[in-house]
Amino acid sequence: MKSNYHCAVKDCKREFCALHRFPKFNEQPERFRLFVEATGNDNLKKLTPRKIYDRIRICNNHFKLEDMRRVGDNRFALFRHAVPSVNIYESKTPAFWVYQFLEGSNVLEDVSGK
Numbered sequence: 001m002k003s004n005y006h007c008a009v010k011d012c013k014r015e016f017c018a019l020h021r022f023p024k025f026n027e028q029p030e031r032f033r034l035f036v037e038a039t040g041n042d043n044l045k046k047l048t049p050r051k052i053y054d055r056i057r058i059c060n061n062h063f064k065l066e067d068m069r070r071v072g073d074n075r076f077a078l079f080r081h082a083v084p085s086v087n088i089y090e091s092k093t094p095a096f097w098v099y100q101f102l103e104g105s106n107v108l109e110d111v112s113g114k
């Protein structure tokens with residue numbers, strides 16, 4: 001199976017490894033934020049959460065073995081609460097910009113806890 005997707009993590013050169021979708025923002029906003037932060041990829045700023053879910057992938061190389069289970073010969077599924085923790089971009093500032101495109105929505109309030 002040939003895929004056009006590649007890993008979103010900045011400077012990740014791994015190929016031929018399993019890729020995972022990002023979480024759905026409306027279901028797991030905090031987990032979504034951790035995924036985006038882990039990539040260190042500014043290009044994601046230009047995308048809505050929906051487009052990120054549709055188009056962006058992150059590779060196996062950023063998860064621990066216990067974060068996933070094998071579901072086929074060369075296929076892995078992440079557990080529902082797994083977040084990238086290996087070979088990720090070390091962000092010094094929280095990625096608050098993730099929520100910029102949601103300003104004015106109550107999703108933003110849910111996330112900040114205010």
Ligand SMILES: [Zn+2]
Pocket residue numbers: 007008009012013014058059060061062
């Ligand atoms: Zn990767």
